[in-house]
Amino acid sequence: xxxxxxxxxxPDTEQPIRVRPDGSGIExxxxxxxxxxxxxxxxxxALRVREKHGGTVTVVCVGPARASExxxxxxxxGADEAVHVADPALEGADHLGVARVLARVLGQLRYDLxxxxxLATDDNASVVGSALAEYLGLPQATAISKLDIQDGLATVxxxxxxxxxxxxxxxxxxxxxxxxxxxxxxxxxxxxMKAKRKEIRTFTxxxxxxxxxxxxxxxxxxxxxxxxxPPRREAGRVVTPDSPEEGARLxxxxxxxxxxxx
Amino acid sequence: MEFALTEEHRLVQQTAREFATREIxxxxxxxxxxxxxxxxxxxxxAELGLMxxxxxxxxxxxxxxxxxxxxxxxxxxxxxxxxxxxxxVNNSLVCDPILRYGTEEQKRRYLPxxxxxxxxxCYCLTEPQAGSDAASLQTTARLDGESWVxxxxxxxxxxxREAWVFxxxxxxxxxxxxxxxxxxxxxxxxPGITVGKVERKMGLxxxxxxxxxxxxxxxxxxxxxxxxxxxFKVALSTLDGGRIGIAAQAVGIARAALEExxxxxxxxxxxxxxxxxxxxxxxxxxxxxxxxEAARLLTLRAAWLRDQGKRCxxxxxxxxxxxxxxxxxxxxxxxxxxxxxxxxxxxxVERYFRDAKxxxxxxxxxxxxxxxxxxxxxx
Amino acid sequence: xxxxVWVVADHAAGSVRRITxxxxxxxxxxxxxxxxxxxxxGLGHGLEGLAQVLGExxxxxxxxxxxxxxxxxxTEAYGEVVSSLVRERTPxxxxxxxxxxxxxxxxxxxxxxxxxxxxDVEALWVEDxxxxxxxxxxxxxxxxxxxxxxxxPHLAVVLPKVxxxxxxxxxRTAEVERVAVQPAPPRTKLVExxxxxxxxxxxxxxxxxxxxxxxxxxxxxxxxxxxLAAELGAAVGSSRPPVDSGWVPHDYEIGQTGxxxxxxxxxxxxxxxxxxxxxxxSGSKYxxxxxxxxxxxxxxxxxxxxxGDLFQIVPKLxxxxxxxKAQA
Numbered sequence: 031x032x033x034x035x036x037x038x039x040x041p042d043t044e045q046p047i048r049v050r051p052d053g054s055g056i057e058x059x060x061x062x063x064x065x066x067x068x069x070x071x072x073x074x075x076a077l078r079v080r081e082k083h084g085g086t087v088t089v090v091c092v093g094p095a096r097a098s099e100x101x102x103x104x105x106x107x108g109a110d111e112a113v114h115v116a117d118p119a120l121e122g123a124d125h126l127g128v129a130r131v132l133a134r135v136l137g138q139l140r141y142d143l144x145x146x147x148x149l150a151t152d153d154n155a156s157v158v159g160s161a162l163a164e165y166l167g168l169p170q171a172t173a174i175s176k177l178d179i180q181d182g183l184a185t186v187x188x189x190x191x192x193x194x195x196x197x198x199x200x201x202x203x204x205x206x207x208x209x210x211x212x213x214x215x216x217x218x219x220x221x222x223m224k225a226k227r228k229e230i231r232t233f234t235x236x237x238x239x240x241x242x243x244x245x246x247x248x249x250x251x252x253x254x255x256x257x258x259x260p261p262r263r264e265a266g267r268v269v270t271p272d273s274p275e276e277g278a279r280l281x282x283x284x285x286x287x288x289x290x291x292x
Numbered sequence: 293m294e295f296a297l298t299e300e301h302r303l304v305q306q307t308a309r310e311f312a313t314r315e316i317x318x319x320x321x322x323x324x325x326x327x328x329x330x331x332x333x334x335x336x337x338a339e340l341g342l343m344x345x346x347x348x349x350x351x352x353x354x355x356x357x358x359x360x361x362x363x364x365x366x367x368x369x370x371x372x373x374x375x376x377x378x379x380x381v382n383n384s385l386v387c388d389p390i391l392r393y394g395t396e397e398q399k400r401r402y403l404p405x406x407x408x409x410x411x412x413x414c415y416c417l418t419e420p421q422a423g424s425d426a427a428s429l430q431t432t433a434r435l436d437g438e439s440w441v442x443x444x445x446x447x448x449x450x451x452x453r454e455a456w457v458f459x460x461x462x463x464x465x466x467x468x469x470x471x472x473x474x475x476x477x478x479x480x481x482x483p484g485i486t487v488g489k490v491e492r493k494m495g496l497x498x499x500x501x502x503x504x505x506x507x508x509x510x511x512x513x514x515x516x517x518x519x520x521x522x523x524f525k526v527a528l529s530t531l532d533g534g535r536i537g538i539a540a541q542a543v544g545i546a547r548a549a550l551e552e553x554x555x556x557x558x559x560x561x562x563x564x565x566x567x568x569x570x571x572x573x574x575x576x577x578x579x580x581x582x583x584x585e586a587a588r589l590l591t592l593r594a595a596w597l598r599d600q601g602k603r604c605x606x607x608x609x610x611x612x613x614x615x616x617x618x619x620x621x622x623x624x625x626x627x628x629x630x631x632x633x634x635x636x637x638x639x640x641v642e643r644y645f646r647d648a649k650x651x652x653x654x655x656x657x658x659x660x661x662x663x664x665x666x667x668x669x670x671x
Numbered sequence: 672x673x674x675x676v677w678v679v680a681d682h683a684a685g686s687v688r689r690i691t692x693x694x695x696x697x698x699x700x701x702x703x704x705x706x707x708x709x710x711x712x713g714l715g716h717g718l719e720g721l722a723q724v725l726g727e728x729x730x731x732x733x734x735x736x737x738x739x740x741x742x743x744x745x746t747e748a749y750g751e752v753v754s755s756l757v758r759e760r761t762p763x764x765x766x767x768x769x770x771x772x773x774x775x776x777x778x779x780x781x782x783x784x785x786x787x788x789x790x791d792v793e794a795l796w797v798e799d800x801x802x803x804x805x806x807x808x809x810x811x812x813x814x815x816x817x818x819x820x821x822x823x824p825h826l827a828v829v830l831p832k833v834x835x836x837x838x839x840x841x842x843r844t845a846e847v848e849r850v851a852v853q854p855a856p857p858r859t860k861l862v863e864x865x866x867x868x869x870x871x872x873x874x875x876x877x878x879x880x881x882x883x884x885x886x887x888x889x890x891x892x893x894x895x896x897x898x899l900a901a902e903l904g905a906a907v908g909s910s911r912p913p914v915d916s917g918w919v920p921h922d923y924e925i926g927q928t929g930x931x932x933x934x935x936x937x938x939x940x941x942x943x944x945x946x947x948x949x950x951x952x953s954g955s956k957y958x959x960x961x962x963x964x965x966x967x968x969x970x971x972x973x974x975x976x977x978x979g980d981l982f983q984i985v986p987k988l989x990x991x992x993x994x995x996k997a998q999a
Contacts, residue, residue, distance in 0.1 A: 043809050043810045043812060046812075047813060056809070056813060064306065098299075099299055099302065099303070102303060103303060103306070106303055125788075126781065126782055126785070129782060151809065151810055152808065153808050153809075153815070154790075154791060154807065154808055154809075154810065155790050155791075156790060157778040157781070157790060158778075159778075160746075160775060160776075160777075160778035160779040160782065161778045161779065161781065161782035163779065164778075164779045164782035165782060169747065169858045169859045170775070170779070170859075171746075171775075171859065172771075172774065173771065173774075173775075185862070188771065189771065190770075190771040190772070190864070191770060191771060192866060192867070193864050193865050193866045193867045194864070194865045195771075195861060195863075195864050195865075196861075196862040196864070196865070197859055197860065197861055198860040198862050199858070199859045199860075200858050200859075216310065216311055216339075216340055217303060218307075218339065218340045218341045218354070219304060219340060219341030219342065219356050220349060220354050220355065222300050222303045222304060222307070222354075222356075223349070223354065223355055223356060225303075226299075250787075250820060251781075251788075251819065251821065252788070252789055252818065252819055252820060253817065253818050253820060254816070254817055254818075255803065255816045255817065255818045256815075257808075257814070257815050257816070258813070258814045258816070259813065259814070260807070260812065260813070260814055261814075266958070266970075266973045266974045266975060266976060267975060267976070268970045268973065268976035268977075268978065269975075269976070269978070270978040270979065271977060271978075271979060274979060274983035274984045274987045277977045277984045277987070277988075278984055278987035278988040278990070279991055280975070280977060281938075281959055281975065281977060281984075281988050281991075282988060282992055284957075284959065284974075284975045285903075285992070286995055288957065288974075288975075289935060289936045289956070290832040290833075291878060291879050291903070291935055291936050292903075292995055321928075559946075559949075559950070560946070633947075638927045638928050638947050
């Protein structure tokens with residue numbers, strides 16, 4: 031059972047994230063770059079599949095040069111092989127572009143299963159997984175919280191409004207994983223040493239037979255126009271109502287109209 | 293000169309930081325309040341390879357270098373100084389001398405067990421009458437057939453209550469001072485070794501610090517560590533590495549005080565604004581941050597020298613001296629930033645203050661470190 | 672190019688879910704400004720009555736794709752039907768609800784059609800003839816504005832509760848078209864859907880938290896908060912004094928020595944607002960405070976502070992919430 035995991039390197043959002051004054055992006059100075067948490071869960075799930083069914087785990091990343099460290103983290107967790115597509119021409123590509131590049135890489139790999147994190151904590155988009163499944167022409171299930179495989183058939187669970195769906199999906203397939211699926215292992219120090227010795231295969235767009243026009247910013251169907259900090263908490267008001275009913279009404283109205291939780 | 297960390301070093305730092313943040317930080321203040329040994333955490337550290345960082349892979353260690361070790365130590369200490377102490381004793385004061393001076397049999401017997409965290413080790417040098425003047429120690433070891441027989445009392449032994457193997461320094465020769473001392477590997481089950489009183493301390497409350505009593509303790513002949521009469525050399529070379537570890541621990545404690553101080557200063561409002569806007573607070577933060585950077589660089593350099601196989605006694609002393617004084621400074625300023633709340637156990641800074649103090653004392657007081665440094669320049 | 676705004680309806684067991692009404696509300700506004708029609712797309716099996724509701728809430732046209740393969744959601748069947756309809760009729764905008772199925776479907780359709788897709792949309796507008804969307808990023812630390820390139824179709828996966836629901840016009844009818852579809856049987860099989868009666872959400876995940884302090888006077892009064900929380904689907908927490916006094920277990924505690932929470936709404940009842948407590952909940956989006964002491968520090972951080980007797984206000988609030996929910 032060979033598994034490919036698509037991963038992304040993102041800034042650690044537990045640290046402060048600041049928007050540049052001109053709104054063109056976020057301040058990159060002092061950012062701590064990490065392997066996307068959701069992808070950690072995907073790598074962990076792939077490792078568990080390998081423990082149960084044998085095979086190899088390959089991690090693939092489309093990202094700038096620094097993203098190789100995210101691949102190294104996955105290798106340190108125990109992944110066997112890594113592929114990095116690093117091409118400056120991809121800067122500004124949209125999710126469909128990235129998914130097309132991933133699909134092309136997968137065309138060169140042997141796999142029975144593709145796993146991705148449900149979303150990446152930088153843009154929180156959750157687009158690439160589904161788009162990749164489309165380009166590969168494979169069945170998919172998103173935000174799965176459980177995975178069992180038997181005889182080439184995957185049984186997955188996913189949380190939906192008010193319940194849990196249980197699906198049977200024939201392999202090969204693409205699944206995106208929710209964080210509740212497992213507890214990822216930490217990369218150990220011996221793992222880090224072993225990872226140092228594993229090779230990361232690097233590709234550019236020409237290596238994959240793709241052009242910047244096809245998958246780069248020119249092909250993007252959406253573009254980020256500006257970034258802003260989140261709206262400040264509005265100044266509060268304190269009231270002394272005439273009656274408890276009035277007080278209750280004011281709060282309920284606030285919950286309904288302003289906070290919109292009713 | 294390259295100031296950037298290698299990818300492996302960054303990964304070690306990242307892993308240690310995540311583990312410390314997720315597993316240690318949430319329970320650190322409870323461990324301190326309950327004086328509870330962090331058994332689960334030590335197991336977790338061992339699984340990551342952090343209980344034997346520089347032990348080669350063939351002996352079950354992580355096979356990494358001292359730079360990786362200090363990076364990991366700082367992260368663990370930032371979360372919990374007691375856990376860091378437990379980790380540093382095992383790594384620097386036990387695994388390291390066995391690695392440097394042990395026979396092949398000794399390495400095979402002890403290193404895999406220690407590196408895996410299945411068992412812990414401890415270091416027995418100090419005695420009631422021999423602290424800074426360690427070479428005046430009075431514990432004796434006399435050869436009787438196939439065994440050494442040890443007699444004496446050791447104090448201030450970290451990890452003693454949990455340890456399986458004790459490195460004990462005893463006088464084997466009829467010679468005064470350093471020349472008469474030898475080092476021994478003593479196991480908990482050998483007859484005649486008892487862990488005595490567990491000290492009640494100001495800080496580092498989750499780690500045990502104990503008396504160790506040796507009464508006709510019989511130790512197999514082959515458990516001599518290093519050559520006869522070489523014991524003090526073992527002790528000193530061990531301390532070089534130990535001081536680097538303590539320096540990293542101190543940097544971690546200082547950084548904890550800084551991070552908590554910064555977060556608090558941004559939230560706490562007095563006189564209509566966050567106290568972070570007041571110069572008095574800003575200067576404290578600036579001073580703490582600058583000293584921490586300097587302490588960290590001294591520590592990294594000492595670690596790097598040790599990795600190069602170069603002599604690092606003076607650099608290790610400088611790092612330990614400066615980092616420990618920085619930890620006290622930062623903890624002091626940290627409490628001050630919190631004001632009244634800094635005195636209250638609901639907040640972590642008072643613990644940093646209590647934990648920081650020992651770094652100026654153990655593994656060579658600041659006074660001893662100054663002597664080491666001065667002697668090197670004035671010799 | 673198309674000018675119509677499409678809304679893919681979220682419906683179940685014959686009733687239309689609230690988010691569909693919100694999308695119809697926004698869709699109406701966008702369709703009018705673009706001089707296009709508001710088209711609602713209903714997929715499923717046994718769609719009687721759906722078109723009528725959609726018409727009453729503003730749809731000009733309702734496309735009903737009724738087929739056994741669409742009885743429950745599968746990516747392949749829904750993907751095929753939606754993609755082919757969009758490709759054939761080229762709407763300008765397609766609004767998809769941000770539900771488990773909507774998030775699964777929209778990127779797949781976008782990839783098939785080479786269309787732009789934006790998820791977690793909180794605002795949608797037109798500027799200089801281009802469609803823009805605003806969405807949260809970096810776990811809500813940044814708001815990004817995205818521009819759709821080209822003329823469409825543009826897909827937007829819209830979050831619940833960001834747009835006002837459309838008003839109901841009783842008797843209003845839409846033009847109904849029964850679309851003949853023959854989706855291929857999907858490879859994926861839905862084996863079962865388990866209904867999960869979720870226990871009250873955990874404090875760290877709850878959207879709304881009702882929290883009590885010393886002002887509650889005793890453990891039995893936490894029942895007042897339980898009742899309010901039940902109506903709100905909220906989690907219940909406390910400040911430190913009730914825990915120290917043994918009124919509630921330690922896992923209720925929010926603050927320096929307890930949990931740190933960041934719900935959308937934090938309702939602090941009888942809590943004075945000491946720094947130790949604020950440390951645990953100051954990340955809340957909205958803070959509502961009820962306290963009889965007008966000088967309580969909690970009022971300095973509250974979005975809405977009500978000075979009054981919590982023993983009278985909380986039960987009345989529970990009633991008021993129940994009443995408003997029934998009306999919706």
